[in-house]
Amino acid sequence: MKKIKTTLKQRKNTTQFQLTIRFIGLLISAVLILSLAIMGITVAELYESTEKQAELLEDSLKNSDAKEAKEWQEVLVKNTSKDSSLYLIYVQLNSGEVIYSSDDAEEVFQEFPQLKQFILVDRILWTSEIEPYYYESFKKEGAKVTILIDMEDQFELIGRIFSLTIFITLAVIVFGSLVTHRFSKKLSGSLVIMDEEINQLNISDSKQQLTIPKTPQEVQNISKSFNQLLVKQRIYLKREQQFVTDASHELRTPIAAIRGHVNLIKRRGVSHPEVIPTSLDYVDKESKRLELLVEKLLLLGRLDTQVDTESVDLSLMIQQTVEELKVMMSQEVILNIESGIFVEGQAEHFYQIARNLLENAMKYTDAAGTITVELFSDEATIHFIVEDSGMGIPDEEKAKIFERFYRVDQSRSSEIFGTGIGLSIVKELVEKYQGAIAVTDVLPKGTRFVVTLVK
Ligand code: ADP
Numbered sequence: 223m224k225k226i227k228t229t230l231k232q233r234k235n236t237t238q239f240q241l242t243i244r245f246i247g248l249l250i251s252a253v254l255i256l257s258l259a260i261m262g263i264t265v266a267e268l269y270e271s272t273e274k275q276a277e278l279l280e281d282s283l284k285n286s287d288a289k290e291a292k293e294w295q296e297v298l299v300k301n302t303s304k305d306s307s308l309y310l311i312y313v314q315l316n317s318g319e320v321i322y323s324s325d326d327a328e329e330v331f332q333e334f335p336q337l338k339q340f341i342l343v344d345r346i347l348w349t350s351e352i353e354p355y356y357y358e359s360f361k362k363e364g365a366k367v368t369i370l371i372d373m374e375d376q377f378e379l380i381g382r383i384f385s386l387t388i389f390i391t392l393a394v395i396v397f398g399s400l401v402t403h404r405f406s407k408k409l410s411g412s413l414v415i416m417d418e419e420i421n422q423l424n425i426s427d428s429k430q431q432l433t434i435p436k437t438p439q440e441v442q443n444i445s446k447s448f449n450q451l452l453v454k455q456r457i458y459l460k461r462e463q464q465f466v467t468d469a470s471h472e473l474r475t476p477i478a479a480i481r482g483h484v485n486l487i488k489r490r491g492v493s494h495p496e497v498i499p500t501s502l503d504y505v506d507k508e509s510k511r512l513e514l515l516v517e518k519l520l521l522l523g524r525l526d527t528q529v530d531t532e533s534v535d536l537s538l539m540i541q542q543t544v545e546e547l548k549v550m551m552s553q554e555v556i557l558n559i560e561s562g563i564f565v566e567g568q569a570e571h572f573y574q575i576a577r578n579l580l581e582n583a584m585k586y587t588d589a590a591g592t593i594t595v596e597l598f599s600d601e602a603t604i605h606f607i608v609e610d611s612g613m614g615i616p617d618e619e620k621a622k623i624f625e626r627f628y629r630v631d632q633s634r635s636s637e638i639f640g641t642g643i644g645l646s647i648v649k650e651l652v653e654k655y656q657g658a659i660a661v662t663d664v665l666p667k668g669t670r671f672v673v674t675l676v677k
Contacts, residue, residue, distance in 0.1 A: 236410060237406065237409065237410040237413065238403075238406045238407050238409070238410040241402065241405075241406035241409065241410070242399065242402050242403050242406050245398070245399075245402035245406070246395065246398065246399050246402060249394065249395060249398040249399075249402075250391075250395055253390070253391045253394050253395065254391065257387040257388075257390070257391055260383070260387065261380070261383060261384060261387060264379075264380060264383055265380055268373075268376040268379065268380065269343075269376075272356045272371055272373055272376065273345070273356070275309075275356075275371055276356055276358040276369055276371055277358075279301060279309060279311075279358075279369055279371075280358060280360055280367075280369065282301055283297065283301060283311070283362065283367055283369075284360070284362055288365075289363065291315060291317075291319045291321055294313050294315070294321045294365070295321055298311050298313065298321060298322075298323040299323065301323070302323045302324060302327075306323060306324040306326065306327075307324070307326045307372065308371065308372045309323065309369065309370075309371055309372075310322075310323055310324065310326060310327035310330050310331065310355070310369070310370040310371075310372070311323035311327060311367065311368070311369050311370075312327060312331045312334075312367070312368045312370075313365050313366070313367050313368075314365065314366045314368075315364070315365050316364035316365065327370075330349070330355070330370060331368070331370075333349060333350070334368075336350065337349060337355070337357075345357055345358070346373065347370070353372070353374050354372075354373040354374065354376075354377050355370040355371060355372060355373060356369075356370065356371040356373055357369070357370055358371075409438060412435040412437070412438065412441045413441055415433065415435070416432060416433075416435075416441065416444070416445060416448075419432050419433060420432070420448075423452075425452070425455065425456065425459065426456075426459070428456055431449045431452065432445045432448050432449055432452075433445070434446060434449070465626060468626060468627045469519055469627075471627075472515060472627050472641070472642070473512065473515060473516075476508040476509070476511045476512045476515070477508075477512065479504060479508045480504075480505050480508045480509060480512075483501035483502075483504045483505050483508075484501075484505065486501050487501050487502075507639075510639070511639065511641070514639070514641055515641045515643070518641050518643040518644065518647065519643070521574065521647060522643065522647060522650075524570075525571070525647070525650060525651065525654075529568050531566055531567050531568060532566075532567075532568070532569065533564050533565075533566055534564065534565050534566070534567055534568075534569045534572055535562075535563075535564055536563045536564065536565050536572060536597065536604065536606070537559050537560060537561045537562060537563045537597055538561075539569065539572055539573060539576065540559055540576050540595065540597055540606065541557070541559055543573060543576040543577050543580060544557060544580065544595055547577070547580050547581065547584065550584065551584055551593070552589035553583075553584065553587050553588075553589060553590070553591045553592060553593050553610070554591070554592045554593070555592075555593050555594075555595065556592060556593070556594040556595070557595050558594065558595065558596040558597070558598075559595065559596070559597045560597055560598045560599065563597060563598075563599050563604055565604065565655070565675060565677075567655055571651045571654065571655070572651075574647060574648070574651060575606070575648050575651050575652060575673060576606070578644040578645065578647060578648045579608040579648060579671050579673075580593070580595070580608060581644065582608075582644060582645070582671075583608050583609075583610040583612065583669075583671075585638050585639070585640065586610065586612040586613050586638065586669070587610040587611060587612030587613070587668070588612065591610060591611040591612055591668070592610070592611045593608070593609070593610045593611075594607070594608075594609040594610075595607070595608055595609075596609070599677060601677075602676065602677050603674050603675065603676060603677060604674070604675040604676075604677055605672065605673070605674055606672075606673040606674075606675070607670060607671070607672050607673075608670070608671045609664055609668065609669070609670040609671075610664070610668050610669055610670075611664065611667055611668040612667070612668055612669060613667075614663055614664070614667055614668055614669050615630055615661060615663075615669055616630070619631075620661050623645050623661070624645050624646055624648075624649040624659070625646060626642065626643055626646040627641070627642040627643060627646075628642050628646075629642040648673075652673055652675070655675055655676070656675075656676050657673060657674055657675040657676060658673075658674050659671065659672070659673050659674075660672045660674075
């Protein structure tokens with residue numbers, strides 16, 4: 223029962239149903255208003271023409287010289303000669319004498335006291351057989367003249383117009399409903415197909431897409447946008463899957479190393495205690511690597527969360543980051559920072575950009591080297607440069623270092639603590655702000671990272 227109810231409710235909410243109902247409503251109102259207007263005008267016209275006929279008759283009778291009964295008789299016959307059953311006249315002379323225009327008139331006037339009158343149209347009287355008569359009465363030199371004009375024909379005409387209007391109204395409603403129903407079905411049909419296709423869509427099958435209908439344009443646009451979204455979603459999904467695989471792989475390596483050394487201590491710790499300090503060193507180093515890796519992975523997850531942006535004092539932030547790292551730096555640091563440079567965004571993001579680049583410069587430059595940090599802006603751009611006199615990056619590796627988990631020459635980097643995530647975070651963040659990052663060589667030795675941000 224509940225299911226039927228929901229389906230009915232759902233049906234009522236469909237565009238097709240809503241469109242049909244509204245169209246039918248509009249159609250009925252339009253046709254009814256039009257019919258009523260036509261009927262109203264016709265009735266008014268017919269009434270007016272009868273009124274005019276009565277006036278003409280009244281004028282003609284008033285202008286006659288009739289005084290005596292005989293003269294009246296002649297005048298009445300003359301005036302009703304066109305149609306004696308249509309114009310019925312009754313004259314009551316001062317003397318009490320009564321004259322009728324015809325036998326029909328006499329018959330109707332006999333019934334006169336019982337004729338019915340309605341408030342709004344008090345000029346129309348109704349017989350017991352529901353025959354309408356227009357009524358007019360006046361006095362001429364003591365004679366009381368009453369005119370009745372038969373309105374049966376007019377009412378018959380109104381009746382015919384009324385039935386015809388009802389018939390046309392019904393026909394238009396039936397035909398109109400059918401047309402609107404079919405039209406709205408055609409309109410919403412493509413939406414129904416789209417819904418079915420979405421339900422059956424397999425996101426991991428890269429070939430599957432929505433069919434793009436020719437009409438209506440709106441649905442065509444939605445289908446196109448949906449397909450574009452699908453492509454983006456699939457790329458995103460693939461990247462995520464790749465990331466999970468890479469991350470698990472990266473996490474497994476230090477864990478395996480830790481377990482290996484723990485087993486070694488267990489097996490040979492007692493008989494060869496000299497292995498313990500070296501193994502513990504490894505365990506310490508690998509667990510630190512794990513800690514750092516987890517920290518960076520968590521950071522990666524946090525990057526996409528939407529937080530309100532603010533105006534960040536980039537000059538101050540970079541200076542503070544350098545200060546923070548300085549205690550660990552054995553290299554000479556040259557600072558060239560223009561003050562008062564602000565950017566719109568999340569402070570954490572700019573801190574991560576600066577920290578990762580500075581940490582790398584520290585890690586890959588020997589103690590006697592130099593690290594130069596520059597920040598300046600021109601009209602439209604902000605430039606942030608971290609330059610070192612370290613080991614440098616071979617040309618063929620330059621593009622790869624921004625990939626997740628990529629480290630230049632594992633054997634070379636193995637001595638230096640790292641995860642291979644830092645630069646991928648930096649690149650992602652810079653691009654989030656429509657900026658760019660470039661890496662170039664420094665001669666004779668070293669690397670320069672240039673971050674450009676739009677002001
Ligand atoms: P990591 O944690 O290994 O430093 P990054 O993503 O920050 O990870 O860097 C990726 C790789 O790029 C590093 O492993 C290193 O080989 C290279 N690299 C990054 N910065 C520098 C630099 N300033 N000088 C030389 N090599 C660098």
